[in-house]
Amino acid sequence: MSMRVLIAVTHLLGAGHLTRAAALARAFAKAGHAITLVSGGSRIQLIALDGVSFVQLPPVKTVGTDFRALLDESGAPIDEKRLTERRDLLLKTFHATRPDILITELFPFGRRVLANEFGALVDEARRQSPPPLVLCSIRDILVAPTKPERVAEIHARLIRDYDAVLVHGDPRLAPLEASWPVDDEIRPLLRYTGYVDENDAPVPDDARNGIVVSGGSSAASLPLYRASIEAARLIPDRSWRILIGPGVAETDVQSLRAGAPPHASVERARPDFRALLSKAKLSVSQAGYNTVVDILRAGVRPVLVPFEAGHETEQRLRAERLKAIGLAEIIPEDILSPGRLAEAVRGGLARVSSEAPDLSLDGARQSVAIVEGIDLAAPARQRTFDWSQLSQAINRAKDRGCPIGFWWRDDDAVAHTPALERLLGLARRYDAGMALAAIPQALNPSLVQRLETEGNVFALVHGASHANYAPKGEKKAEFGDHRPVEAMADEAGQALQTAKAALGDKLLPVFVPPWNRISTGLVPFLPRKGYQALSTFKDRDTPHPTKNLLQINTHIDPIDWHGSRSLVEPERTVARLAEAVDRRVEGTADRNEPIGVLTHHLIHDDAIWSFCERLMAYFAASGIHFLRIDELFRNPDRITVGT
Template structure:
């Protein structure tokens, strides 16, 4: 089976890594991973061929698209991308077109998706099944139902299957998509698509990084890094002032973190032997199992990493929409999880957070949340094709 897997991340990396887990689970299939954001420095599995579109991302005010290459015109990039995707389908003639998020999001990318979907509908590429890959919680809309009506229209016209990467006892789609009962195509909950750490990796990684048995390791992460600067500054200032003995901190600002802000933190860290600042860790999920605590933004993948690792954690939800806070609050009903507020970002507040996390034990409780979403998604995709 040949799968063209479309994933466009415009802000963080959550969409990319969730999609990559599903591509990994399709290990017996040929996956052409079509992406239009900045590619993270991440090794891809052998079954995945990466197809890079000319880059587009959200502008700094989240008001519209802009090219990731500064000297390019938006309309030129859009035309190039649309032509490129269409030619890819003409050449590859896949069995499955797996689209991440659209039509529930990525409305701005209709210019390149609708022409392909129309051509699939007309049979121009052969018999291609179209599947939507959707996360658990959608961003709220205040448009009188126009967005939901458009989603239903596109789903029922173009798509064959909807995969919802959630455990419905934690988050069901109808909580944030009221028109669910108007969808006429089949849909299924797959469980959360979680990255799984390697087994028995904790001791190996602690040895690799020279962390003694009596030392504590705190990880601070801003996810993709386009947001989270305030959190990184707060954690760095608090941790460096505390001068904790036998405690280290690894800080990962994210690959999209502002370079000037990164340089400031990185240079400041040079004065402390127990602080390491990097943009990204390819072994982040494994490394989290070696940690004793984590402070991070509250994206989908981070929350899943907390569930798979059991690491004592505190998360700061992105405040421009309710998605991250809603997910964090739901998960906090099943595991000990500190949800950070603005008061926690002041020096004394963050010191309290760090101290509390470092004395907590790793969670070993069976939370009962379905984290097998990648495998179940792959099974559903194979069955559809």
């Protein structure tokens, strides 16, 4: 389905924010969506915007890092008239495009000086019926306010007005927590896209040679250019190519060119920059977002001089992350000198090249895929869920001394997939125990390998092949009343051996019948075949349905299986959780059976993922953690209290 998408961005110093937003716009256009890009920064010639409608607001800019002082194109302070013109044109564009998706670049994490126009845009979006999906687009590393109340204001707006935050980075290099105080309220909104890069990786030249020096698009790189020219004099046996950004005045370029030694060329930045990097022995640069993406793609060893003027911390943190994985040399900006730069360059040239880390660099296309996967009409788009019914039930249980525990089972695991990785990341983020019901006859080695490093995750035996043997018209079942009990018992026993051979200690001898249906005649055979526990779906009748067999079931499933196959209305799921707690308090259910949440990661859409994350965040804020699965099934009487 084609969507109408509006991206609003204002770059104030360099052009990185606009460059990234333009890359997203091109990716949306390439995917067949109607995309409008609104820029409020200085007029910059962008590369082809085929299929993208571009709107330029009356430009504003800053000089240096004083982002509170906005200037017009001539360098004069802007007035209220210009701010009003910008806001009016922004809202006019919004109404003309009628977007299904609104993306604000950096705001509300930044651009506080322009909060009135960004806020007016978001408020207008929320007044529409139905409202568009509102997303925030941010780079991998941010600069957090020093005042806690500012952070609280930003988080409050995110929770109230935003549906998701597209984090254009890879948490394996720089999780957002490294630069921003992420809490359990905004964490469910985060969607990591990978680094935004539209170009395929270049093929490095076998005979790499020379040094490429580059800076951002602003004049902030002048000290680096000057130091590089002098450092080149100290290393005359290498060619130097110094590329100057468009924000540097032509008089400065001429001065740099006149002072350069013969083996150092000085020229304006070129469109074939990536190709030049792929042939270079070493890169000298700052540590801006786009520069680092270029370095990672080209596989060139970098010497980084991160921009740190005005207490900026973004580039220093990114540079330190690259140094930590053995990829970069760093020279702090405040001690930059030709001698230190020459020393770092010699060290970089002498060091054996490190293999580039396996980081996601497909952020533009992944951003589109994430947005396309969000159900515009999903109930999960409501900004807040009412947890009060569940909170009241949990409080009643505490007042009555009733132990309440929660555990998590996810069915149909077969291989390591992106959906499984998202599931494992969610469990890891909240330190949650998780049981993966794995299908023995469909097990892929990738699943086995992936679970080896997950201490809180264990596999259970999910039937044999997940085949349906029920006659047409009856409810599906693999181990129902449709086959001889002895044959099913042998099959279940073989399934346990198959899973055990593949998963080893990561497998618990727990039988999970597909579709949660099992013949009562089969149950007594399970201990004889090596099983120690059974798990289906409903309140158990007794802890031990047969001798030497424990039963711990699941009780809550957020998927609307008989309707949309998306998310059941969140209010219904919250009510069912509360009812499950109350049944234990009232004694109509076994109070020692923890409440099981059942998910199916392979079919989750964004609405279901969002609810799962919000449920985890709610539990974490309430001091509740999903129980460790290995301890739950091995020592059930000892840890059924989960709060």
